[in-house]
Amino acid sequence: MEFQTPPTIIGHGAVGGRKEAQGPLAADFDQTFDDTALNTQSWEKAEAQLQKEAVALALHNAGLKPAQIDFIFAGDLLNQCISSTFGLLNYQIPFLGQYGACSTMAQTLLMAAIMVESAAGNTAAAVTSSHFCTAERQFRTPLEYGAQRTPTAQWTATASGCVVLGKGGKVKVTRGLAGKIVDLGVKDPANMGAAMAPAAADSIYQFLSDTSTSPKDYDGIFTGDLGEVGTKLLLGTLRDNGVDLSKIHNDCGLMLYDREKQDVHAGGSGCGCSASVLCGHLLRRMERGELANILFCATGALMSTTSQQQGEAIPGICHVIQLTTEARGS
Amino acid sequence: MEFQTPPTIIGHGAVGGRKEAQGPLAADFDQTFDDTALNTQSWEKAEAQLQKEAVALALHNAGLKPAQIDFIFAGDLLNQCISSTFGLLNYQIPFLGQYGACSTMAQTLLMAAIMVESAAGNTAAAVTSSHFCTAERQFRTPLEYGAQRTPTAQWTATASGCVVLGKGGKVKVTRGLAGKIVDLGVKDPANMGAAMAPAAADSIYQFLSDTSTSPKDYDGIFTGDLGEVGTKLLLGTLRDNGVDLSKIHNDCGLMLYDREKQDVHAGGSGCGCSASVLCGHLLRRMERGELANILFCATGALMSTTSQQQGEAIPGICHVIQLTTEARGS
DSSP states (O other), X not given: OBOSSOOEEEEEEEEXXXXXXXXXXXXXOSEEOSSTTTTSSSHHHHHHHHHHHHHHHHHHXXXXXXXXXXXXXXXXXXXXXXXXXXXXXXXXXOEEEBOOGGGHHXXXXXXXXXHXXXXXXXXXXEEEEEOHHHHHHHHSOOGGGOOOOOTTOOEEOXXXXXXXXXXXXXXXXXXXXXXXXXXXXXXXXXXXXXXXXXXXXXXHHHHHHHTTOOGGGSSEEEEESOHHHHHHHHHHHHHHTTOOOTTTEEEHHHHSSOTTTSOOTTOEXXXXXHHHIIIIIIHHHHHTTSOSEEEEEEEEEOOOHHHHHTTOOOOEEEEEEEEEETTTOO | XXXXXXXXXXXXXXXXXXXXXXXXXXXXXXXXXXSTTTTSSSHHHHHHHHHHHHHHHHHHHHTOOGGGOOEEEEXXXXXXXXXXXXXXXXXXXXXXXBOOGGGHHHHHHHHHHHHHHTTXXXXXXXXXXXXXXXXXXXXXXOGGGOOOOXXXXXXXXXXXXXXXXXXXXXXXXXXXXXXXXXXXXXXXXXXHHHHHHHHHXXXXXXXXXXXXXXXXXXSEEEEESOHHHHXXXXXXXXXXXXXXXTTTEEEXXXXXXXXXXXXXXXXXXXXXXXXXXXXXXXXXXXXXXXOSEEEEEEEEEOOOHHHHHTTOOOXXXXXXXXXXXXXXXX
16 A cells, blocks of 8 residues: 555654663653553553553644544454553544554554545554563463473563654655465464564565565664564575565564563564554654654464464464655655 | 445355354345354364355355455454454455454444545455354353353354445445444443443444434444343433434344344344344345445444453443445435
8 A cells, every 4th residue: 555645643652661661772762660560450451551651642742632533543462452442441532443463553553544544534543552461471371370481482562652643744654565364384372473474574575576665775674573583584584585684674572672681582572562662762763864764564473372272373464564754755 | 434435335245153043034144054163173263264154255245356355354252353363364365453342343344444435445355253152151151061141141143244345336335433432330241232332322323413314314223232231221322312213223133033032131242243134134135225224333342351350341332334225325
């Protein structure tokens, strides 16, 4: 999809937890919380609170009130997306729940862009979140077990990111691609990077081919959240198909934490990882003029504990968004 | 949202299980299955198969191949929407996962309509499903317990419905409204009708008011799935606000089963209930000219077992779609 009158980002907000505040992108968060429960009674309520805060900051940044937002697209990793429901309940904005696992930030942004470009609304917001503690107990083992993590495992970010789209912002949503579900049979739930890398390769290859562009046309191609294992697979797969991404690629899962000092194994993950890296770090760099033309390619692993227990593989998906600023732009 | 060049329904498919095949709408299903496991090894795989079959039938009906569909919007009640992922995996259609609980059919239809109207794609499909056995064991108790159901409980339909949108069909998607999350504090998970009725009242009232229309302008206003309890609350709430829906209202949850003969308590529910009633019964009636202008108002309860256990209420949501045929139309 190429947007004829590209919607622009008129506000964004990124929030994170304690570990995120100790990482290399700490300064790019709008707000971080030292208490991972955010003074609520459960981690689930805390995750909902993260979305609420991210939306509040993005709205403040855009100078808008909730009633001025025509639609909000939101989703998260929790069963039935309850972080979104309970986090956004009080805003009373027409709500369209999305599920794309860790690809949700790209998906919500894509949908919001379509609403604004098609004039279905003047403004639309996109938000997602994840929380280390809610994800561990839902998808893996209760934290109290103290289970040992494998080297391929990634660390679910405790974070949320929100963008508000409308007219007049500096960063434009220029193009978008909705990915297909890709399943190469990877079954190890402790190796999500490997499960999602084929989808990332598929969508990025398709995008470059559809637009007749090559990696050198971009200032950066950012996947999220392949981590170390998935990144190697992505770069290798694309290299085998004649595309060298190595010079301008980075992965949100590798950017959010300092893997030397922070015990995150293969990198960060979770909807909140790529969401907070985009809404904090990347958009700030674009606004400062350091990046003028990037691809944001969030990846998701479409599985549940039930599908795992029933022996299904882990299908992946990747949606691609091109963001540009006037500085380079057309 | 009012569609300037309304997308049309060019194909639809509805499938159901044994209980649905014994109900009053049996003849309107494209296919029903006597074996609730659909020859698969689990109910979850069976539910994925229901979506796959509904899409196959809708595509056949539209005379299109999967590669001719530009986007598919899908969602279901299972954790992480695995029925959609595994059901649609092999179609290789760009996939955008939606979560709106039982409102998903209206939501996917709305999103598909926006994609076609905005020319983001020439065609788009919308599909959702539910399965009594997967829903019971995920949300309530394992079937093996033989737990007794309360009179307010509804029966999750084992069914799926799919529509394909494009140009040239008889039934047009004329207008749509994305609902807000409404939470009046209902906490009983065995009374979803009561939890969703306020959202239905809110969205229908808003739609009538936005369009300056009244119930008599429509041949039918169909909610899904409020059941008996929710329907009474909806009619009462709207009556208190000066809107009399009683003459032209019906609820998909009350239409799918014969409550005298079939033991479904307060009525049917689940994404597949309103989806199959729309894609089987209602669209056939529109094509036969029996209905020319209807509102389809699917309702969802946005909760999870975790939110329940943590004492949260059950917020509801309702999206409204207006469908018209030339017969009456403009």
